[in-house]
Amino acid sequence: MKFEDSKYSDLLEYKKVCFSFGTVYLTERFLLSEFNEGVHVNYEIAGELVTKFSALIDKKIQVGYIANRYNSYSFDPQLWVDFNNEYDTFLASAIVTYSDFSYLNASLEKQFFSKSLKRCRSLEEAIDWMLQLREFNQS
Template sequence: MKFENSNYSKELEYKKVEFSFGTIFKTKQFILSEFNEGTHVDYHIASELISKFSDYITKDAKLGYIANRYNSYSFDPQLWKEFNSDYDIFIASAIVTYSDFSYLNASLEKQFFEKSLKRCSNLEEAIEWIMNLKEFKTEANQN
């Protein structure tokens, strides 16, 4: 299911940014990616995303990341290590997988991501998990 077809798109405020390689949604608590079929997410794409979202990538920013993989695409897992060493903004990540192959790829990426990475079978599970992270619960209680 695409994010815009979910109930969450009606409940949450978000910013939608479209690229030639896919669409990114930014909410208060997470960034969600929906890449196009056949895309290879590499350093070039990561650089374009970092450039576009540089206002959100600050030293004290804390977000979740959701990869909604309803399309088949590849991801250079080494990007996790490089991104995390340069920009430590992701508290945790969720990957929504729709096939056994996608699940296996997510399992490989899990080896490169130094924080919590959950493999989910649907978008609702991923969003609920991210939104219920203790880091966001603590933040909500302080406001």
Template sequence: MKFENSIYFKQLKHHKVVFPFATYYLCDRFLIAEHNEEVHFDWDKIQQTSEFLIEFYGPNCKIGHIANRVNNYSIDPNLWRKFNKEYGFIIASAIAVYDDFAYRNATLEKQFSSNSIKRCTSLEEAIFWMQNLDEFK
């Protein structure tokens, strides 16, 4: 389910940002990313969004990341390591998946990240997990 079609769209204070390759919903302590269908989320796109997020949240930000996989897209899992080394402002990620293929991809990505990654079967589960992270308490 897309964030805009969920009950959380009206409940969570957020700022919507549309990139040519994705839509991001920036909440107080975390973001929800919905990448466009068939996009390859490469290093250039990561840099573009990271620079925007640092400007939005501040240079010392520590935020959570929810990937709401409502569309099929690709990312090189090795980029998690490069991102953490270069930027490192994501403290934890949740990946909301809606089919077995996406779940297997999320499992692969989990192996490449030094941060906690929770695989979720719904956006609701991802938001609940993110809101209850010890790092935010």
């Protein structure tokens, strides 16, 4: 399910940012990516994303990240290592998978991510988990 087709697109305020390789939704608590079919997420794409969201990164704002993988695409897991070494932006991440193969890929990526990375079978599961993170709910 795409983010804009979910109940959360009506419940959460967000900004939609379109790229040639996909779409990123920015909410108060997380970024959510929906990349196009067949894309290979590499350093070039990661660099474009970092440039676009540099204000968040420069301000040291911490958010979650959700990869909504309803399309099939590849991801270089080394990007997690490099991003985590360079920036401290993501509190946690969730990968929404829609096939067993995609779930196995997410399991591999989990080995490269130094913080919490949850593999989810639905967009709702991922967003609910993200919104319940204790880092967002401390008063």
